[in-house]
Amino acid sequence: MAKQVLPTNFMDDILNESMNGKRRWIITQNDDGTYTFEDATTYDQLGNTFGQAQVNEMNKAINESVDQARVIDDYKTLAAVNQNGFVPGAKPVAQLISDLGGCSLEQDGVDFYIVGADAVRKKLGETPEYSVLDCGGVDFKEHEFGQWHHGYHFTKVSEIPNFGSMVHGKDFFIEVYNGGTNQLNAGIGVSYVKHSNSELVMTSVNGLKGLYVKVYYINNRAIPAPSSFLKSIDFTIASGTATKNILLADIPDAGEIVCAGLVSRGWEGWNALNVTYTTESVTITFSTSNNSGNAYGSEIVRVWYR
Structure with a gap:
């Protein structure tokens, strides 16, 4: 009416x-x-x-001051409407409460919080932060993925809650470090294979005996996925590079760098690649005595920023 x-x-x-x-x-x-x-x-x-x-x-x-014609009683329509002057009816609000699965919303002054089953208040609108887990080093499973394609199984990731449900490159990323200490051959490429709640599986080409990784992961899964807040950009490190610096000015519309790490290696990616970062820059080095300390194949480093 x-x-x-x-x-x-x-x-x-x-x-x-x-x-x-x-x-x-x-x-x-x-x-x-x-x-x-x-x-x-x-x-x-x-x-x-x-x-x-x-x-x-x-x-x-x-x-009857609310215009009944502007009350939205359909859940899908409510999600699609982004105009001023419309209000939700009781039915879609009840559906929303049900979908929250026991979560509740609270207001404290001008700030809003979501409270989950763990009874911990999490402020809405905050950019999610990352924690790091040093998985240490593991020896290879020789030829696990074919000749010269060895496997590395990191079980320490079981300490990360719900790690299996996380998305590689969005909810977590991997840093390979100190990989060059146990090399058998110079032409080595390291890459991600798969993960579950109990393990992270990596592979290399041409004989890296021991692999060391750190896993950076979002530490608050109750906040929407980091893609809602963070942006990312990939940089390819060309063969022959000894040191690569990425500055804040190199990233369009970036206000600060949140994190950075290796996400992919070329077939001959040099093993001793190190990535460090601040809020204003990223530094990639190839600190190894072999190959004159240079990248031997193309490496891809991803930078997350906001």
């Missing part, structure tokens, strides 16, 4: 100038001894009647 529109053109009585601002009345005595008053005023304008009917109309309109 459409919202009731009340009149806005009410008028007052306007007395004629000859009345000198005073109304005139004729008083007539009735047979029963009472008196009747009759208005004898001359008016230039007669005002509107304002009584019970008008008051009731006004109160009814106030009670």
